[in-house]
Amino acid sequence: MSRFMNKSYEALEAYVPGEQPQDKKYIKLNTNESPYPPSPKVIEAVSSDEVRDLNLYSDPLCKKLNSKIAALYDVEPKNVFITNGSDDSLNFAFMAFAGGDVKAYFPDISYGFYPVYAELHHIDYTEIPLKPDLSVDVDAFTKCKGFIVIANPNAPTGKNLPVSEIERIIVSNPDYVVLIDEAYVDFGGESVIPLTKKYDNLLVVQTFSKSRSLAGGRLGFAIGNKELIADLEKLKFSTNPYAINRLTLVAGEASIDSNDYYMDNAKKIMATREYVTEELEVLGFDVIPSCANFIFAKTEDISGEELYLRLKEEGILVRHFKKERIKEYLRITIGTMEEMEELIKTIKLILQEV
Numbered sequence: 001m002s003r004f005m006n007k008s009y010e011a012l013e014a015y016v017p018g019e020q021p022q023d024k025k026y027i028k029l030n031t032n033e034s035p036y037p038p039s040p041k042v043i044e045a046v047s048s049d050e051v052r053d054l055n056l057y058s059d060p061l062c063k064k065l066n067s068k069i070a071a072l073y074d075v076e077p078k079n080v081f082i083t084n085g086s087d088d089s090l091n092f093a094f095m096a097f098a099g100g101d102v103k104a105y106f107p108d109i110s111y112g113f114y115p116v117y118a119e120l121h122h123i124d125y126t127e128i129p130l131k132p133d134l135s136v137d138v139d140a141f142t143k144c145k146g147f148i149v150i151a152n153p154n155a156p157t158g159k160n161l162p163v164s165e166i167e168r169i170i171v172s173n174p175d176y177v178v179l180i181d182e183a184y185v186d187f188g189g190e191s192v193i194p195l196t197k198k199y200d201n202l203l204v205v206q207t208f209s210k211s212r213s214l215a216g217g218r219l220g221f222a223i224g225n226k227e228l229i230a231d232l233e234k235l236k237f238s239t240n241p242y243a244i245n246r247l248t249l250v251a252g253e254a255s256i257d258s259n260d261y262y263m264d265n266a267k268k269i270m271a272t273r274e275y276v277t278e279e280l281e282v283l284g285f286d287v288i289p290s291c292a293n294f295i296f297a298k299t300e301d302i303s304g305e306e307l308y309l310r311l312k313e314e315g316i317l318v319r320h321f322k323k324e325r326i327k328e329y330l331r332i333t334i335g336t337m338e339e340m341e342e343l344i345k346t347i348k349l350i351l352q353e354v
């Protein structure tokens, strides 16, 4: 830290994103991207005409995309907040709905960005331990009074809570916002977006990065009561109103127009996930049943860290976490069937060596 930096950031530890190596071609199963390209409509929409207009600012209200998202999820445009990646939605929500006397609560094992946002904004927070089976402890959350953040399905476990359990948490915490991060909902979860009409303290965040093959385009959104959305807009317009560039806006619009394409891809990924789960179980792995586009698996035969390193040597990247409770697991993104067959083949070879 330079001697010029604001001292209040001294303890801040930045989020460490999954590796995006540029040295050689890996089978990339480490950051939960889609293995499939954006839809043909999206590729066509990001045209040279659109590039030619880059001298002009983008629409800060994202009006067209906003109405398309609203129509798809059966809400009004004033219930939709659009951001540069869902990370920005999360960031603005932490800023808006926690801090001062309002504490934040999230599971101890979840998206690694939550504690970073809390630290960044000097928000007091408590991590609620997952239960022994690595599921979210709903009863514990019903006792928390503050800004609650839960990824559902959760990462990196892939475990999903039913809508009724989320609703119990929302009802128990009426004076504070409950944020449900649905980054993986299209792979077998059930969205609580319909509940935003019933509860003014519910904010649902989704992303185009996973099921919609647009991680590099950076697009996410939040849905909730119009007053919550107005609060978030205020912070966005006090930061970077043009945060979503023209190319990403047209890509997002075409993406909503290609909904069937993406939902078909999600189905393919779910089928591949079942294949990988069975194959790994045959090899003696303990695989947590997943509702996401990744699985969380471990084996007694080789440590999580060693298997991660051996796979990397063989050109396959997966994600390993050093946290004590989950350090024997690997989080493996579901790629194409061909990629996953290669993974299984490689794991078999590695296990034969040890």
Ligand SMILES: *Cc1c(COP(=O)(O)O)cnc(C)c1O
Pocket (backbone or CB within 6 Å): 032, 084, 085, 086, 087, 088, 111, 151, 155, 181, 183, 206, 207, 208, 209, 215, 218, 219, 220
């Ligand atoms: C990937 C992910 C996000 C962030 O996605 P963006 O690329 O910023 O939209 C948010 N939450 C969870 C749980 C994720 O896994």
